[in-house]
Amino acid sequence: MIDQLIANIKKTNAPIVVGLDPMMKFIPEQIQKAAFAEYGETLKGAAEAIWQYNKGIVDAVADLIPAVKPQIAMYEQFGVAGLIAFQKTVAYCKEKGLVVIGDVKRGDIGSTSEAYAVAHLGKVVVGEKSYAPFDEDFATVNPYLGSDGINPFIKVCKEENKGIFVLVKTSNPSSGEFQDRLVDGRPLYEIVGEKVAEWGSECMGSEYSNVGAVVGATYPEMGKALRKVMPKSYILVPGYGAQGGKGADLVHFFNEDGLGAIVNSSRGIIAAYQQEKYAQFGAANYADASRQAVIDMREDIAQALQGRK
Numbered sequence: 001m002i003d004q005l006i007a008n009i010k011k012t013n014a015p016i017v018v019g020l021d022p023m024m025k026f027i028p029e030q031i032q033k034a035a036f037a038e039y040g041e042t043l044k045g046a047a048e049a050i051w052q053y054n055k056g057i058v059d060a061v062a063d064l065i066p067a068v069k070p071q072i073a074m075y076e077q078f079g080v081a082g083l084i085a086f087q088k089t090v091a092y093c094k095e096k097g098l099v100v101i102g103d104v105k106r107g108d109i110g111s112t113s114e115a116y117a118v119a120h121l122g123k124v125v126v127g128e129k130s131y132a133p134f135d136e137d138f139a140t141v142n143p144y145l146g147s148d149g150i151n152p153f154i155k156v157c158k159e160e161n162k163g164i165f166v167l168v169k170t171s172n173p174s175s176g177e178f179q180d181r182l183v184d185g186r187p188l189y190e191i192v193g194e195k196v197a198e199w200g201s202e203c204m205g206s207e208y209s210n211v212g213a214v215v216g217a218t219y220p221e222m223g224k225a226l227r228k229v230m231p232k233s234y235i236l237v238p239g240y241g242a243q244g245g246k247g248a249d250l251v252h253f254f255n256e257d258g259l260g261a262i263v264n265s266s267r268g269i270i271a272a273y274q275q276e277k278y279a280q281f282g283a284a285n286y287a288d289a290s291r292q293a294v295i296d297m298r299e300d301i302a303q304a305l306q307g308r309k
């Protein structure tokens with residue numbers, strides 16, 4: 001799957017992931033009204049609004065980007081109806097040729113991780129039949145439980161040609177509380193990064209591994225160090241835009257070949273019309289505002305990488 005992601009990145013010339021993190025406060029009134037007219041102010045109504053909103057954004061940006069990253073929490077809060085909207089979003093994006101990274105942050109003891117891996121990347125067997133329940137291309141995985149929690153995902157990745165991104169150094173302000181702690185004189189995130197390189201070596205694509213890492217744009221110096229620790233692992237970089245990350249912070253997340261990193265922006269793209277910079281689009285044209293925000297992000301990253309040469 002990493003080969004497909006790289007092919008999409010090369011085709012679009014955009015190492016960008018659009019994060020599909022729909023929140024009700026982002027969804028224009030006309031979409032909410034139509035959904036509530038059909039299903040009332042119910043969980044199903046909210047899920048329908050999310051789905052219609054996502055569809056508008058995906059239709060507007062699909063030709064510009066290689067991948068999307070739906071954040072499952074934004075769907076899960078609406079219960080089963082929300083999860084159906086998540087599933088519909090994943091299927092629709094795949095139909096459009098986009099690589100889908102399910103931001104599900106799973107990981108548990110081995111037997112439970114196995115079920116998570118099957119749910120998100122693999123197939124579940126029911127009698128003589130098998131089903132791919134959510135069928136994302138990649139999933140984000142939490143390494144806190146160690147190899148027991150990761151190995152079931154790697155097994156499914158090998159069987160199904162899928163991939164994972166392991167949390168290594170997250171973008172949030174308190175990520176250092178545990179991740180920066182020194183263990184035998186070295187920061188924990190670096191030790192996890194080394195493990196990612198090791199896990200990745202048994203699950204390689206052509207040039208890069210199907211086991212990647214999550215490293216926040218908000219920690220550029222750590223990104224630079226981790227790039228060296230995991231030369232064959234793709235880095236999924238959240239934290240651009242709404243969390244303050246900028247193109248200039250990203251250069252060292254990339255390898256010399258111009259590959260190796262893919263940068264996520266969620267609120268900065270999907271709710272662009274609510275920013276002053278894109279206010280002229282208005283709520284009715286929210287998807288056009290998202291398209292412009294993708295174009296601007298692509299330019300920002302390209303300029304930063306150009307400056308490195």
Ligand SMILES: O=c1ccn([C@@H]2O[C@H](COP(=O)(O)O)[C@@H](O)[C@H]2O)c(=O)[nH]1
Nearest residue numbers: 071170171216238242243265266267268
């Ligand atoms: O370290 C991490 C890991 C995951 N995320 C997720 O990425 C998006 C970021 O959203 P923005 O609106 O672009 O800030 C969101 O789904 C997070 O859960 C992260 O931010 N940092």
